[in-house]
Amino acid sequence: MSKGKEEVKLLGVWASPFVMRARIALNIKSVGYEFIQENLGSKSELLLQSNPVHKKVPVLIHDHKPVSESLIIVEYVDQVWSSSPSMLPSHPYDRAIARFWASYLDDKWYPTLKGIGGAKGEEERKVLIQQVEEGLALLEEAYKKISKGKPFFGGDRIGYLDIAFGSFLGWIKVTETVFGTALIEEVKTPGLAKWAEKFCEDVAVKPVMPETKKLVEFFYFLRAKFAGSA
Amino acid sequence: MSKGKEEVKLLGVWASPFVMRARIALNIKSVGYEFIQENLGSKSELLLQSNPVHKKVPVLIHDHKPVSESLIIVEYVDQVWSSSPSMLPSHPYDRAIARFWASYLDDKWYPTLKGIGGAKGEEERKVLIQQVEEGLALLEEAYKKISKGKPFFGGDRIGYLDIAFGSFLGWIKVTETVFGTALIEEVKTPGLAKWAEKFCEDVAVKPVMPETKKLVEFFYFLRAKFAGSA
Structure with a gap:
C-alpha cells in the first residue's frame, strides 16, 4: 500500500x-x-x-x-506496509484470539502489574503480585495453545500478540528486581520463559528494549517524584 | 470466507x-x-x-x-462474512481513526456516562454530565470530519464506528429521561442528532434497539438492587 x-x-x-x-x-x-x-x-x-x-x-x-x-x-x-510479512494472523478466528489477549493485557493485567509499584503496604502488594501471577498462568496456557510448539504467539515470527505482551517484559523485569519476586521463570511459566528470551533476542526488538538497569533507575526516579508530590 | x-x-x-x-x-x-x-x-x-x-x-x-x-x-x-459490504473502512488511515474513536468511547466516554447513574450527590453528577457533553462535542466534530456530509460515520452505510457509538444511544436516552438533561440534541450536536435518528431507523438496528421506556424501568430496577446491596 x-x-x-x-x-x-x-x-x-x-x-x-x-x-x-x-x-x-x-x-x-x-x-x-x-x-x-x-x-x-x-x-x-x-x-x-x-x-x-x-x-x-x-x-x-x-x-x-x-x-x-x-x-x-x-x-x-x-x-x-503490507508487502512485508503480516503481524496479525490471517485467519479471522486466530486474529480474534490475538486481539482478545492483547485487550486482556491492556485492560486487566498491565494495570495490576503497574499497581505493584504504588501499593500501599506489603499486604496489598502481595495480593497484586498474586493477581499478576494468575494472569501469567492464563497467558502461559494461551501461549501453548496459540504457538502450537513454535517459538512465538505469531508462529515462527513475532506477531501482534508477541508485540503487545513482549513490550511489557522490561517492566516485568523491573518488578522482579525491585520486589525480589520471580514472575516469568522456568518452573511456573516454562513456555513464557523461553518465549521471553527469544523475543528479547529478536533483531526487531533488541535495539529498542531498554536495559533493565536503566529502567530500574527510572522506576526509583518516578517513585521519588510521586512521593514528593503526594 | x-x-x-x-x-x-x-x-x-x-x-x-x-x-x-x-x-x-x-x-x-x-x-x-x-x-x-x-x-x-x-x-x-x-x-x-x-x-x-x-x-x-x-x-x-x-x-x-x-x-x-x-x-x-x-x-x-x-x-x-466478507461477501457482504465491509463494516470497517478499507483505507488504513480511516480504519485507524474509526478504531481510535471506538476505543475512546469504551475507555473514556462510556464509563463517565455510566457513572452518572451512580453519582454521589448532585455536584458529582453535574461534573460527570459536563464531561459527557464535552465528549459529545468531540464526537460531533469527529462526525463532521469522518462522515463528510454522508449520513453515517461509515458513509452511506452503518460501519464499525456507527455500531460502536450507536449501541449507547439507548442508555443516552435513559440518562436524558431520568436526569432531565439533553445530551444529543439539535442545537449542541446537530450532526449527531440527525445521525442518531437515522441510525435507530436502520433495518439492522431497529429490531434490536430496546424501547427507552423498558430501559428506564430496567435502570430503576438496577438502582434499587444496588441500593439494597450497599
Whole structure:
C-alpha cells in the first residue's frame, strides 16, 4: 500500500512499553522513522496537536497524518506496509484470539502489574503480585495453545500478540528486581520463559528494549517524584 | 470466507449495549443466529466455559468456537462474512481513526456516562454530565470530519464506528429521561442528532434497539438492587 518516499515520525519516550510496540512494528516492517523523544513534563506542541484527545505517546505521524494508541498503530503499520510479512494472523478466528489477549493485557493485567509499584503496604502488594501471577498462568496456557510448539504467539515470527505482551517484559523485569519476586521463570511459566528470551533476542526488538538497569533507575526516579508530590 | 451451513449462537442480555453491537453486526451481514439470553445473576455453564477469563457477554459462538469482546466480535463477523459490504473502512488511515474513536468511547466516554447513574450527590453528577457533553462535542466534530456530509460515520452505510457509538444511544436516552438533561440534541450536536435518528431507523438496528421506556424501568430496577446491596 505504501509507495515512494514518505515521512514517518514517532513521538515517544524511551521507557514506555506502548511506544516500544510502535517501534517494534516499524522495525519488523523495515520502515525508517524519526524518533522524537517527548518530555512528558512539558509536552511538545506537536504532541498536543497530534493527539489532542489523550495528549499521550506514542503518536505515529505518517505523511503528516497522526495515528494514536499503540495497538492501533501496530495494525496501521501492518496494513500500510503490507508487502512485508503480516503481524496479525490471517485467519479471522486466530486474529480474534490475538486481539482478545492483547485487550486482556491492556485492560486487566498491565494495570495490576503497574499497581505493584504504588501499593500501599506489603499486604496489598502481595495480593497484586498474586493477581499478576494468575494472569501469567492464563497467558502461559494461551501461549501453548496459540504457538502450537513454535517459538512465538505469531508462529515462527513475532506477531501482534508477541508485540503487545513482549513490550511489557522490561517492566516485568523491573518488578522482579525491585520486589525480589520471580514472575516469568522456568518452573511456573516454562513456555513464557523461553518465549521471553527469544523475543528479547529478536533483531526487531533488541535495539529498542531498554536495559533493565536503566529502567530500574527510572522506576526509583518516578517513585521519588510521586512521593514528593503526594 | 464463510461457507455452507453453520451454527451461530450469541450469548447476551437484551439491555447490554455491547451485546447490541454483535447483534447489529450479524444483522448487517444477514447472518441468522440463535440468541441465548443469559441471567447475569446466575451465569450459564456455556457462558463460563466460553469466556472463562471475563465471564461476560457478549460471546459469539461460531461453529463451537467462542469469540468474546464486542468490538472483536464485530471485526470477526466483518471478516468471516466478507461477501457482504465491509463494516470497517478499507483505507488504513480511516480504519485507524474509526478504531481510535471506538476505543475512546469504551475507555473514556462510556464509563463517565455510566457513572452518572451512580453519582454521589448532585455536584458529582453535574461534573460527570459536563464531561459527557464535552465528549459529545468531540464526537460531533469527529462526525463532521469522518462522515463528510454522508449520513453515517461509515458513509452511506452503518460501519464499525456507527455500531460502536450507536449501541449507547439507548442508555443516552435513559440518562436524558431520568436526569432531565439533553445530551444529543439539535442545537449542541446537530450532526449527531440527525445521525442518531437515522441510525435507530436502520433495518439492522431497529429490531434490536430496546424501547427507552423498558430501559428506564430496567435502570430503576438496577438502582434499587444496588441500593439494597450497599
